[in-house]
Amino acid sequence: MNRDNLTKMTKLEVVVTGADAPAVHDLFRSCGATGFTSLSGVSGLGHHGYHQGRLLFNQQATLELLITVVPDDKADALLAGLTALFEETAGVMFLTDTYVSRADYFS
Amino acid sequence: MNRDNLTKMTKLEVVVTGADAPAVHDLFRSCGATGFTSLSGVSGLGHHGYHQGRLLFNQQATLELLITVVPDDKADALLAGLTALFEETAGVMFLTDTYVSRADYFS
Amino acid sequence: MNRDNLTKMTKLEVVVTGADAPAVHDLFRSCGATGFTSLSGVSGLGHHGYHQGRLLFNQQATLELLITVVPDDKADALLAGLTALFEETAGVMFLTDTYVSRADYFS
Numbered sequence: 600m601n602r603d604n605l606t607k608m609t610k611l612e613v614v615v616t617g618a619d620a621p622a623v624h625d626l627f628r629s630c631g632a633t634g635f636t637s638l639s640g641v642s643g644l645g646h647h648g649y650h651q652g653r654l655l656f657n658q659q660a661t662l663e664l665l666i667t668v669v670p671d672d673k674a675d676a677l678l679a680g681l682t683a684l685f686e687e688t689a690g691v692m693f694l695t696d697t698y699v700s701r702a703d704y705f706s
Numbered sequence: 707m708n709r710d711n712l713t714k715m716t717k718l719e720v721v722v723t724g725a726d727a728p729a730v731h732d733l734f735r736s737c738g739a740t741g742f743t744s745l746s747g748v749s750g751l752g753h754h755g756y757h758q759g760r761l762l763f764n765q766q767a768t769l770e771l772l773i774t775v776v777p778d779d780k781a782d783a784l785l786a787g788l789t790a791l792f793e794e795t796a797g798v799m800f801l802t803d804t805y806v807s808r809a810d811y812f813s
Numbered sequence: 814m815n816r817d818n819l820t821k822m823t824k825l826e827v828v829v830t831g832a833d834a835p836a837v838h839d840l841f842r843s844c845g846a847t848g849f850t851s852l853s854g855v856s857g858l859g860h861h862g863y864h865q866g867r868l869l870f871n872q873q874a875t876l877e878l879l880i881t882v883v884p885d886d887k888a889d890a891l892l893a894g895l896t897a898l899f900e901e902t903a904g905v906m907f908l909t910d911t912y913v914s915r916a917d918y919f920s
Contacts, residue, residue: 605785610800614850624751634798636721636771640747640854644838664850668800678819682914691848693824693882694912698801700789712892717907731858741905743828743878747854775907805908807896 606702609674610666613681614643615690617661622684627667630677633705635667643691668697668705713809716781717773720788721750722797724768729791734774737784740812742774750798775804775812820916823888824880827895828857829904831875836898841881844891847919849881857905882911882919 613623620637627635641662669677674694681692699705720730727744734742748769776784781801788799806812827837834851841849855876883891888908895906913919 605801608800610802634751636748636750636769636798638745638748638771638852641850641852643850644848662850664852668798678914685915691850691882691918692914693822694819695802695824695909700785700799701792704798712908715907717909741858743855743857743876743905745852745855745878775905802909807892807906808899811905 602698605698605700607671608668608697608699608702608705609671610668610695610697611674611677611681611692612695613665613690613692614641614662615665615688617663619684619688619690620663620665622688623665623681623690626677626680626684627665630669630680631673632667632669632677635665638664638666668699670702670706709805712805712807714778715775715804715806715809715812716778717775717802717804718781718784718788718799719802720772720797720799721748721769722772722795724770726791726795726797727770727772729795730772730788730797733784733787733791734772737776737787738780739774739776739784742772745771745773775806777809777813816912819912819914821885822882822911822913822916822919823885824882824909824911825888825891825895825906826909827879827904827906828855828876829879829902831877833898833902833904834877834879836902837879837895837904840891840894840898841879844883844894845887846881846883846891849879852878852880882913884916884920 615623624635641664643662678694684690722730731742748771750769785801791797829837838849855878857876892908898904
């Protein structure tokens, strides 16, 4: 397909407990993310449970999946902030290359 | 991993208000998407809110995350249709390269 | 952005009926996935419905979106297992390259 009108960005997906979600929202904002999408009704198991007898989340926890899309130049700060946050609290994150049509919405 | 049996496709993720979701469903269909997945329980903030004092969505809106996977040759039409739709209504979309095992399901 | 501290992995997204979700959980575990995220409140149409008059899911089915992230060397077994499962039951799956900061959580 024709990607001339698309801009490559970084999509960050973060899974945290509902209690920790506001800290992630604040981090998104302070790192210059212009918005995010939040999904409730999320449960999770692991990542650690099966192999090391230690659960990152237990199956009863109320979790949130938070998705934001940022230009590459903001992704480093966001990644550093999340890494620091996850030293104190449970959470997982994935980064994926994604393309958007209206880069100004995310910059 | 071995990707010989996988086919590269385009995954489109769209976030719109519940009121606008049927128009996106119709667009998916008219552009030849063979199916989609819809997630409710979605909230969103931005993309625009923090920086420009204008919210694309307000936090109370009921949103839907719609996911479809199409062959590359259908992605252009879908992208054009969504771009036109988003000139009239609030919404964000991301495109991501993805791989599927049964290409015929999506073609 | 700087990806020196990130590890490339494979993200698998699977959509199945709620009834089939436990079989997918078991498969994730037996293939060495260290965890997964599950989203309820999911509905789906297709992939097959529009073109071939046959629905993979009907719109009333209660579906789950299951997300797991695995190292590439585990992705092949997982893909083989899901392919076998989907010969007996309805479901779709997408594979996407993704990056994680703490590879040990997923290995």
